Amino acid sequence: MSEKKPILQMRNIAKRFGQFYALKDVSLSIYPGEIHALMGENGAGKSTLMKILAGAYTATSGEIVLDGQPYSINGPKDALRAGITLIYQEINLAPNLTVAENIFLGSELTRNGMVNRRQMEEETQQVLNRLAARFKANATVSSLTIAEQQQVEIARALHRNSRVLVMDEPTAALSSRETDRLFALVKQLRDEGMAIIYISHRMAEIYELSDRVSVLRDGQYIGSLMRDNLSSSELVRMMVGRPLNDLFNKDRTIEKGQTVLECQHLGDGNKVLEASLMVRAGEIVGLSGLVGAGRSELAQLIFGARPRTRGELLLRGNVVQFSSPRDAIDAGIGMLTENRKEQGLFLEMAVHDNIVMATIERDSHFHVLDEGRNRAISSTAIKSLNIRVPHSQVTVGGLSGGNQQKCLISRWTAIHPSLLILDEPTRGVDVGAKSEIYRMMTDMARKGVAILMISSELPEIVGMSDRVYVMRAGEIAGELADEAITQENIMALATGATQSASQVA
Numbered sequence: 001m002s003e004k005k006p007i008l009q010m011r012n013i014a015k016r017f018g019q020f021y022a023l024k025d026v027s028l029s030i031y032p033g034e035i036h037a038l039m040g041e042n043g044a045g046k047s048t049l050m051k052i053l054a055g056a057y058t059a060t061s062g063e064i065v066l067d068g069q070p071y072s073i074n075g076p077k078d079a080l081r082a083g084i085t086l087i088y089q090e091i092n093l094a095p096n097l098t099v100a101e102n103i104f105l106g107s108e109l110t111r112n113g114m115v116n117r118r119q120m121e122e123e124t125q126q127v128l129n130r131l132a133a134r135f136k137a138n139a140t141v142s143s144l145t146i147a148e149q150q151q152v153e154i155a156r157a158l159h160r161n162s163r164v165l166v167m168d169e170p171t172a173a174l175s176s177r178e179t180d181r182l183f184a185l186v187k188q189l190r191d192e193g194m195a196i197i198y199i200s201h202r203m204a205e206i207y208e209l210s211d212r213v214s215v216l217r218d219g220q221y222i223g224s225l226m227r228d229n230l231s232s233s234e235l236v237r238m239m240v241g242r243p244l245n246d247l248f249n250k251d252r253t254i255e256k257g258q259t260v261l262e263c264q265h266l267g268d269g270n271k272v273l274e275a276s277l278m279v280r281a282g283e284i285v286g287l288s289g290l291v292g293a294g295r296s297e298l299a300q301l302i303f304g305a306r307p308r309t310r311g312e313l314l315l316r317g318n319v320v321q322f323s324s325p326r327d328a329i330d331a332g333i334g335m336l337t338e339n340r341k342e343q344g345l346f347l348e349m350a351v352h353d354n355i356v357m358a359t360i361e362r363d364s365h366f367h368v369l370d371e372g373r374n375r376a377i378s379s380t381a382i383k384s385l386n387i388r389v390p391h392s393q394v395t396v397g398g399l400s401g402g403n404q405q406k407c408l409i410s411r412w413t414a415i416h417p418s419l420l421i422l423d424e425p426t427r428g429v430d431v432g433a434k435s436e437i438y439r440m441m442t443d444m445a446r447k448g449v450a451i452l453m454i455s456s457e458l459p460e461i462v463g464m465s466d467r468v469y470v471m472r473a474g475e476i477a478g479e480l481a482d483e484a485i486t487q488e489n490i491m492a493l494a495t496g497a498t499q500s501a502s503q504v505a
């Protein structure tokens, strides 16, 4: 690879937002036919660097060199012309148009002054065939899954003959099968000579895909490792600036108190057929299962965010009826939702207001807002979870993904819940922030909070849980405790692969 010429070089790139330098002096070379992973803690500047490449931001200083020639990218059109495509985590398609219409958007083919739909669909279909896509060029985008919509974005890049494809945390919303398909596709494109820049926090993906990994920290380029000398402890040290010993730091000595939550035969007649489980004070209970098994829906049932058609919910032994999340919050339940953009955060509001929102909702019965107390709550939260914000009035939308997640968690710790439901608490979160979130969970358990954690990351379930329930097709397929909590046992229950997985009551 070293004798190849880089297709793209970023030289001494800096980017300033107000007084703050998100990127200080970053230089990076990208070669054709490589998967170049970009890693770094939340807020390190990865997405900012990529947005500069895609023309969404203009660099404050620095130079971009394309095929050996200086190239200025002053807007998305320049990036397109340079053959650079960025696939954002949030899909960027027009949902009501067809696949072909999306791919030709802005450059529609015409014939005798009319849009030539037939030819656009044919050309699109050819690209889709190359990707072995299972949907048609005339399908409406809104009818496709997230994974398929991602394929449309990739098809669009291929159709434009992009030479550099940037993917920013592309697997966050994919199931494991969809992830496998994406990886096969990414490798195929690499083998065809495309340069791929791949951003992810998941070490396993980095190992599987990357030919080279570069690390950013605090807006600076730290270094790169080639595939052959990848080591996760070295990567962590580069990202965090210090070694992280035990990521989970599980405290097995925490005493379990009384039962806080009990679900008896809970169901919604749709995604959750029947589920019974319980969580005690001081206990961290994992809820595992494949994507689509009904885990998030079960959490929504408990939280009053989804109508229940059967079963009962008991809080400290008393039957409760929640007709809305508001009732659940009043009863001392907090819930971190899976999708922070859609359900959780108010991106245009300040960090401070996002953090105290649940407290305000709970306390507004009294019709007094204690602004001083709210400020104290949010600044304590910002400090204790190490949220990186210039000041608490900055809007949440301007924070990096992992810091947004920490804000959401602070919102729920601020209400001092007796039960905290966490749906994918570390999705899109870097290792340093992960260890802070795990420490926060352990602290809360120590204070007697009952925690129910949904996670698709098996190491996290195994590392943090006292007990684990595994869901399959809307039902609890089994329960595991102590030594029986292994990735193998969980997968066996989740897939129904074997009946012999040890079930511990």
Ligand SMILES: Nc1ncnc2c1ncn2[C@@H]1O[C@H](COP(=O)(O)OP(=O)(O)OP(=O)(O)O)[C@@H](O)[C@H]1O
Pocket: 017, 022, 040, 041, 042, 043, 044, 045, 046, 047, 048, 049, 388, 398, 399, 400, 401, 402, 403, 428, 430
């Ligand atoms: N539009 C903006 N206005 C102000 N600050 C911004 C803006 N965009 C990014 N930042 C800041 O720049 C820094 C880098 O953010 P960036 O999104 O590039 O991080 P990241 O490495 O992609 O993190 P993550 O892994 O969490 O996605 C952060 O401190 C962020 O708050």
Ligand SMILES: [Mg+2]
Pocket: 046, 047, 048, 168, 400, 401
């Ligand atoms: Mg990012």
